[in-house]
Amino acid sequence: MxxxxxxxxxxxxxxxxxxxxxxxxxxxxxxxxxxxxxxxxxxxxxxxxxxxxxxxxxxxxxxxxSKLPSNYKFIVEEVIRDPTLLNLQKKELYARLSKPIPFDSGTKEIWLDKNTGGICLSISSKALTITGIDDRRYWSHISTEESRYPTVAYLQQIWWFEVDGEIDFKFPAGTYCLFFRLQLGKSSKRLGRRICNSEHIHGWDIKPARFQLTTSDGQHAGSQCYLDNPGNWVLYHVGDFVVENPDALIKIKFSLTQIDCTHTKGGLCVDSALIYPSSVAKVVRSCSS
Structure with missing residues (x-):
């Protein structure tokens, strides 16, 4: 029993x-x-x-x-410069950093990829060195709703086209991809519909644009291609770089040029440069293609 x-x-x-x-x-x-x-x-x-x-x-x-990047204290204290964020619970801090946060007078943004915690950076056209940018005969800053930033740089016409940028940063170990976000034509809205003005587009089919990247630890990458696909924002791949020491400050220099002075070129919007971890870059490129 x-x-x-x-x-x-x-x-x-x-x-x-x-x-x-x-x-x-x-x-x-x-x-x-x-x-x-x-x-x-x-x-x-x-x-x-x-x-x-x-x-x-x-x-x-x-x-x-464990989900936060290894350098999150560097991001909070030296990039965003808001150490009070370190008082948050780690879950709240992750959520806060997963939203784009402007820095460097609003000319750059940083955020974490929500799924992987990888660091993503955006560098606006106003943080880039653009040849002739102060001459209104060639360049202007136009308002837009299609960027992270209030304006993009618009090229009407120029002989010597050169855009340079650089950033010093401590990246977690891994491989990173750098892109330029560009558009041929000037987009706007009319009666609620998106239109693209292509009257100034010329010269980009004669010679390819050159993209280059160098790092302070001796890495080099480059590519070239013809700019095309008018009316659409395109991510042009500049190159990749590898970070092995997450505690070291690394300087990234990058450029976009088309300096063949046998012809003019114009009708181009320069929005920003973007840096993504390689795993995130694959997703971003597939979504933008």
Whole structure:
């Protein structure tokens, strides 16, 4: 008789019944946290909706500390220059850094890729050195709703086309890709519809534009191509660079040129330069193509 009831449990009325089966709610919060620590940020947020154990565990600092980039203190203290952010819970800090944050007088932005925590950077046209930019015969800054920034640089016509940029930064170890975001033609809205003025587009099909990248630790990359696809913003790949020492400040210099003075070129919008981790760059390029 004892053997028959040894595995039974009392129910709410004091009667013996079959043992209850373990449920997800019975998972200890500490065990749930160990599971979440193995996942990426988007998967953590999905599992946090599963039950109370996962929801409570999903706020643990040690989980989100591992998702933040290794140089997050450098970003907060020396790039954004808002050390009060370090007082936030790590989950809140991750969420804050996942939204674009302007720096350097609003001419640059930094954010974390929401899924991977990889560092992404944007450098506006106003933070670039553009030959002839102050001469209104050649260049102007035009307002737009199609950029992260209020304006883009618009080239009407020029013989010597040269755009240079540089940035000093501490990147986590990994491979990074640098792009220029450009558009042939000047887009605007008329009666609520997007239109593109192409009257000044010329010269880009005669000789290719050259893209170059160098780093302070001796890396070089380059490419060249004809600019095309009028009326659409295109990410032109400049090159890749590799970071091995996450504690070292690295200087990235990059350029875009078409300096064949046998012909003029014009009708080009220069929006920004962008730096993405290579894994993020693949996704961005597939979405923009």
């Amino acid at each position: 004892g053997a028959n009831i040894s595995g039974a449990l009392l129910d709410g009325d004091g009667n013996y019944g079959p043992p209850s089966r373990p449920r997800l709610d019975d998972i200890p919060e500490s065990c749930a946290a160990l599971v979440l620590a193995k996942l990426d940020a988007s998967e953590i947020c999905k599992l946090a909706r599963l039950n109370r154990s996962f929801r409570a565990a999903s706020s643990a600092d040690f989980i989100w500390e």
